[in-house]
Amino acid sequence: MKKIWFFIAFTAVLFSCSDNNRSNNNPYIPNYSINAYLDTNLPTYNKLLYPSNPVYVANYGAKGIIVMKTGEGTYTAFDAACPNQALTSCTAMTIDGIYAECSCDKARYNLFTGLGEKEYPMKQYRVEFSGSVVHVYN
Incomplete structure:
Protein backbone atom coordinates (compact mmCIF):
# COMPACT_ATOMS: atom_id res chain seq x y z
CA MET A 1 0.00 0.00 0.00
CA LYS A 2 2.88 2.39 0.79
CA LYS A 3 4.31 1.77 -2.68
CA ILE A 4 1.05 2.82 -4.32
CA TRP A 5 0.88 6.09 -2.36
CA PHE A 6 4.53 6.82 -3.16
CA PHE A 7 3.87 6.21 -6.86
CA ILE A 8 0.81 8.50 -6.84
CA ALA A 9 2.69 11.27 -5.03
CA PHE A 10 5.73 10.94 -7.31
CA THR A 11 3.55 11.04 -10.45
CA ALA A 12 1.68 14.13 -9.22
CA VAL A 13 4.94 15.98 -8.53
CA LEU A 14 6.41 14.91 -11.86
CA PHE A 15 3.45 16.13 -13.93
CA SER A 16 2.85 19.33 -11.96
CA CYS A 17 6.39 20.56 -12.55
CA SER A 18 6.89 19.76 -16.23
CA ASP A 19 4.49 22.18 -18.01
CA ASN A 20 5.03 25.12 -15.68
CA ASN A 21 8.80 24.90 -16.07
CA ARG A 22 8.54 24.92 -19.87
CA SER A 23 6.15 27.90 -20.00
CA ASN A 24 8.26 29.96 -17.61
CA ASN A 25 11.52 29.31 -19.50
CA ASN A 26 10.23 30.86 -22.71
CA PRO A 27 13.07 32.59 -24.63
CA TYR A 28 10.67 35.13 -26.20
CA ILE A 29 9.06 36.50 -23.03
CA PRO A 30 11.22 38.11 -20.32
CA ASN A 31 10.56 37.44 -16.64
CA TYR A 32 8.63 40.49 -15.49
CA SER A 33 7.59 40.87 -11.87
CA ILE A 34 3.80 40.50 -11.53
CA ASN A 35 1.79 41.51 -8.48
CA ALA A 36 -1.80 42.29 -9.50
CA TYR A 37 -4.82 42.47 -7.20
CA LEU A 38 -8.12 42.22 -9.12
CA ASP A 39 -11.24 43.01 -7.08
CA THR A 40 -14.19 41.06 -8.49
CA ASN A 41 -16.59 43.60 -6.92
CA LEU A 42 -15.45 46.09 -9.59
CA PRO A 43 -17.30 45.99 -12.94
CA THR A 44 -14.02 45.53 -14.85
CA TYR A 45 -13.27 42.21 -13.10
CA ASN A 46 -16.81 41.01 -12.32
CA LYS A 47 -16.60 38.37 -15.09
CA LEU A 48 -14.00 36.57 -12.95
CA LEU A 49 -16.80 35.40 -10.66
CA TYR A 50 -17.98 33.00 -13.38
CA PRO A 51 -16.06 30.10 -14.97
CA SER A 52 -14.83 30.36 -18.56
CA ASN A 53 -15.08 34.17 -18.72
CA PRO A 54 -11.51 35.40 -19.31
CA VAL A 55 -10.49 38.98 -18.63
CA TYR A 56 -7.61 40.90 -20.22
CA VAL A 57 -5.68 43.15 -17.82
CA ALA A 58 -3.31 45.69 -19.40
CA ASN A 59 -0.06 47.05 -17.94
CA TYR A 60 1.23 43.80 -16.41
CA GLY A 61 3.82 41.41 -17.77
CA ALA A 62 5.07 41.72 -21.34
CA LYS A 63 1.76 42.54 -23.08
CA GLY A 64 -0.78 42.37 -20.25
CA ILE A 65 -2.24 39.28 -18.59
CA ILE A 66 -5.27 37.11 -19.27
CA VAL A 67 -7.01 35.76 -16.16
CA MET A 68 -9.83 33.21 -16.11
CA LYS A 69 -11.81 31.33 -13.47
CA THR A 70 -11.55 27.61 -14.26
CA GLY A 71 -13.66 26.19 -11.45
CA GLU A 72 -14.79 26.80 -7.90
CA GLY A 73 -11.97 28.81 -6.30
CA THR A 74 -9.48 28.04 -9.10
CA TYR A 75 -8.06 30.46 -11.64
CA THR A 76 -5.43 30.58 -14.36
CA ALA A 77 -3.36 33.59 -15.43
CA PHE A 78 -1.15 33.87 -18.49
CA ASP A 79 0.90 36.58 -20.15
CA ALA A 80 -0.88 37.97 -23.21
CA ALA A 81 2.34 38.02 -25.25
CA CYS A 82 2.52 35.52 -28.11
CA PRO A 83 4.68 32.74 -26.67
CA ASN A 84 6.31 31.74 -29.97
CA GLN A 85 7.05 35.15 -31.48
CA ALA A 86 9.53 37.93 -30.80
CA LEU A 87 8.05 40.32 -28.24
CA THR A 88 8.19 43.34 -30.56
CA SER A 89 6.60 41.65 -33.57
CA CYS A 90 3.04 41.07 -32.27
CA THR A 91 0.35 42.88 -30.35
CA ALA A 92 -1.23 41.33 -27.26
CA MET A 93 -3.18 38.14 -27.89
CA THR A 94 -6.93 38.52 -28.26
CA ILE A 95 -9.51 36.52 -26.34
CA ASP A 96 -11.84 34.26 -28.30
CA GLY A 97 -14.04 32.35 -25.85
CA ILE A 98 -11.75 30.08 -23.83
CA TYR A 99 -8.86 30.62 -26.26
CA ALA A 100 -6.23 33.31 -26.79
CA GLU A 101 -5.15 34.01 -30.36
CA CYS A 102 -1.81 35.44 -31.46
CA SER A 103 -2.00 38.38 -33.86
CA CYS A 104 1.11 37.31 -35.83
CA GLU A 119 6.45 24.81 -29.40
CA TYR A 120 6.01 26.98 -26.30
CA PRO A 121 2.84 27.24 -24.18
CA MET A 122 1.65 30.55 -22.77
CA LYS A 123 3.72 32.00 -19.93
CA GLN A 124 1.83 31.19 -16.73
CA TYR A 125 1.59 33.10 -13.46
CA ARG A 126 0.44 32.04 -10.00
CA VAL A 127 -3.05 32.91 -8.80
CA GLU A 128 -4.70 33.00 -5.36
CA PHE A 129 -8.31 33.88 -4.59
CA SER A 130 -9.34 35.32 -1.22
CA GLY A 131 -12.68 36.97 -0.44
CA SER A 132 -13.42 38.94 -3.58
CA VAL A 133 -9.83 39.48 -4.71
CA VAL A 134 -7.91 37.55 -7.34
CA HIS A 135 -4.16 37.91 -6.72
CA VAL A 136 -1.89 37.24 -9.73
CA TYR A 137 1.83 37.06 -9.01
CA ASN A 138 5.10 35.29 -9.69
Missing part, protein backbone atom coordinates in the same frame (compact mmCIF):
# COMPACT_ATOMS: atom_id res chain seq x y z
CA ASP A 105 0.65 33.64 -36.62
CA LYS A 106 -3.02 33.15 -35.62
CA ALA A 107 -1.99 30.31 -33.25
CA ARG A 108 -4.62 29.54 -30.61
CA TYR A 109 -3.95 28.66 -26.97
CA ASN A 110 -6.34 27.09 -24.46
CA LEU A 111 -6.87 29.34 -21.42
CA PHE A 112 -7.43 26.36 -19.12
CA THR A 113 -3.99 24.89 -19.85
CA GLY A 114 -2.01 27.51 -21.78
CA LEU A 115 -1.23 24.88 -24.42
CA GLY A 116 -1.44 25.64 -28.11
CA GLU A 117 -0.34 24.62 -31.56
CA LYS A 118 3.29 25.75 -31.31
Whole structure:
Protein backbone atom coordinates (compact mmCIF):
# COMPACT_ATOMS: atom_id res chain seq x y z
CA MET A 1 0.00 0.00 0.00
CA LYS A 2 2.88 2.39 0.79
CA LYS A 3 4.31 1.77 -2.68
CA ILE A 4 1.05 2.82 -4.32
CA TRP A 5 0.88 6.09 -2.36
CA PHE A 6 4.53 6.82 -3.16
CA PHE A 7 3.87 6.21 -6.86
CA ILE A 8 0.81 8.50 -6.84
CA ALA A 9 2.69 11.27 -5.03
CA PHE A 10 5.73 10.94 -7.31
CA THR A 11 3.55 11.04 -10.45
CA ALA A 12 1.68 14.13 -9.22
CA VAL A 13 4.94 15.98 -8.53
CA LEU A 14 6.41 14.91 -11.86
CA PHE A 15 3.45 16.13 -13.93
CA SER A 16 2.85 19.33 -11.96
CA CYS A 17 6.39 20.56 -12.55
CA SER A 18 6.89 19.76 -16.23
CA ASP A 19 4.49 22.18 -18.01
CA ASN A 20 5.03 25.12 -15.68
CA ASN A 21 8.80 24.90 -16.07
CA ARG A 22 8.54 24.92 -19.87
CA SER A 23 6.15 27.90 -20.00
CA ASN A 24 8.26 29.96 -17.61
CA ASN A 25 11.52 29.31 -19.50
CA ASN A 26 10.23 30.86 -22.71
CA PRO A 27 13.07 32.59 -24.63
CA TYR A 28 10.67 35.13 -26.20
CA ILE A 29 9.06 36.50 -23.03
CA PRO A 30 11.22 38.11 -20.32
CA ASN A 31 10.56 37.44 -16.64
CA TYR A 32 8.63 40.49 -15.49
CA SER A 33 7.59 40.87 -11.87
CA ILE A 34 3.80 40.50 -11.53
CA ASN A 35 1.79 41.51 -8.48
CA ALA A 36 -1.80 42.29 -9.50
CA TYR A 37 -4.82 42.47 -7.20
CA LEU A 38 -8.12 42.22 -9.12
CA ASP A 39 -11.24 43.01 -7.08
CA THR A 40 -14.19 41.06 -8.49
CA ASN A 41 -16.59 43.60 -6.92
CA LEU A 42 -15.45 46.09 -9.59
CA PRO A 43 -17.30 45.99 -12.94
CA THR A 44 -14.02 45.53 -14.85
CA TYR A 45 -13.27 42.21 -13.10
CA ASN A 46 -16.81 41.01 -12.32
CA LYS A 47 -16.60 38.37 -15.09
CA LEU A 48 -14.00 36.57 -12.95
CA LEU A 49 -16.80 35.40 -10.66
CA TYR A 50 -17.98 33.00 -13.38
CA PRO A 51 -16.06 30.10 -14.97
CA SER A 52 -14.83 30.36 -18.56
CA ASN A 53 -15.08 34.17 -18.72
CA PRO A 54 -11.51 35.40 -19.31
CA VAL A 55 -10.49 38.98 -18.63
CA TYR A 56 -7.61 40.90 -20.22
CA VAL A 57 -5.68 43.15 -17.82
CA ALA A 58 -3.31 45.69 -19.40
CA ASN A 59 -0.06 47.05 -17.94
CA TYR A 60 1.23 43.80 -16.41
CA GLY A 61 3.82 41.41 -17.77
CA ALA A 62 5.07 41.72 -21.34
CA LYS A 63 1.76 42.54 -23.08
CA GLY A 64 -0.78 42.37 -20.25
CA ILE A 65 -2.24 39.28 -18.59
CA ILE A 66 -5.27 37.11 -19.27
CA VAL A 67 -7.01 35.76 -16.16
CA MET A 68 -9.83 33.21 -16.11
CA LYS A 69 -11.81 31.33 -13.47
CA THR A 70 -11.55 27.61 -14.26
CA GLY A 71 -13.66 26.19 -11.45
CA GLU A 72 -14.79 26.80 -7.90
CA GLY A 73 -11.97 28.81 -6.30
CA THR A 74 -9.48 28.04 -9.10
CA TYR A 75 -8.06 30.46 -11.64
CA THR A 76 -5.43 30.58 -14.36
CA ALA A 77 -3.36 33.59 -15.43
CA PHE A 78 -1.15 33.87 -18.49
CA ASP A 79 0.90 36.58 -20.15
CA ALA A 80 -0.88 37.97 -23.21
CA ALA A 81 2.34 38.02 -25.25
CA CYS A 82 2.52 35.52 -28.11
CA PRO A 83 4.68 32.74 -26.67
CA ASN A 84 6.31 31.74 -29.97
CA GLN A 85 7.05 35.15 -31.48
CA ALA A 86 9.53 37.93 -30.80
CA LEU A 87 8.05 40.32 -28.24
CA THR A 88 8.19 43.34 -30.56
CA SER A 89 6.60 41.65 -33.57
CA CYS A 90 3.04 41.07 -32.27
CA THR A 91 0.35 42.88 -30.35
CA ALA A 92 -1.23 41.33 -27.26
CA MET A 93 -3.18 38.14 -27.89
CA THR A 94 -6.93 38.52 -28.26
CA ILE A 95 -9.51 36.52 -26.34
CA ASP A 96 -11.84 34.26 -28.30
CA GLY A 97 -14.04 32.35 -25.85
CA ILE A 98 -11.75 30.08 -23.83
CA TYR A 99 -8.86 30.62 -26.26
CA ALA A 100 -6.23 33.31 -26.79
CA GLU A 101 -5.15 34.01 -30.36
CA CYS A 102 -1.81 35.44 -31.46
CA SER A 103 -2.00 38.38 -33.86
CA CYS A 104 1.11 37.31 -35.83
CA ASP A 105 0.65 33.64 -36.62
CA LYS A 106 -3.02 33.15 -35.62
CA ALA A 107 -1.99 30.31 -33.25
CA ARG A 108 -4.62 29.54 -30.61
CA TYR A 109 -3.95 28.66 -26.97
CA ASN A 110 -6.34 27.09 -24.46
CA LEU A 111 -6.87 29.34 -21.42
CA PHE A 112 -7.43 26.36 -19.12
CA THR A 113 -3.99 24.89 -19.85
CA GLY A 114 -2.01 27.51 -21.78
CA LEU A 115 -1.23 24.88 -24.42
CA GLY A 116 -1.44 25.64 -28.11
CA GLU A 117 -0.34 24.62 -31.56
CA LYS A 118 3.29 25.75 -31.31
CA GLU A 119 6.45 24.81 -29.40
CA TYR A 120 6.01 26.98 -26.30
CA PRO A 121 2.84 27.24 -24.18
CA MET A 122 1.65 30.55 -22.77
CA LYS A 123 3.72 32.00 -19.93
CA GLN A 124 1.83 31.19 -16.73
CA TYR A 125 1.59 33.10 -13.46
CA ARG A 126 0.44 32.04 -10.00
CA VAL A 127 -3.05 32.91 -8.80
CA GLU A 128 -4.70 33.00 -5.36
CA PHE A 129 -8.31 33.88 -4.59
CA SER A 130 -9.34 35.32 -1.22
CA GLY A 131 -12.68 36.97 -0.44
CA SER A 132 -13.42 38.94 -3.58
CA VAL A 133 -9.83 39.48 -4.71
CA VAL A 134 -7.91 37.55 -7.34
CA HIS A 135 -4.16 37.91 -6.72
CA VAL A 136 -1.89 37.24 -9.73
CA TYR A 137 1.83 37.06 -9.01
CA ASN A 138 5.10 35.29 -9.69
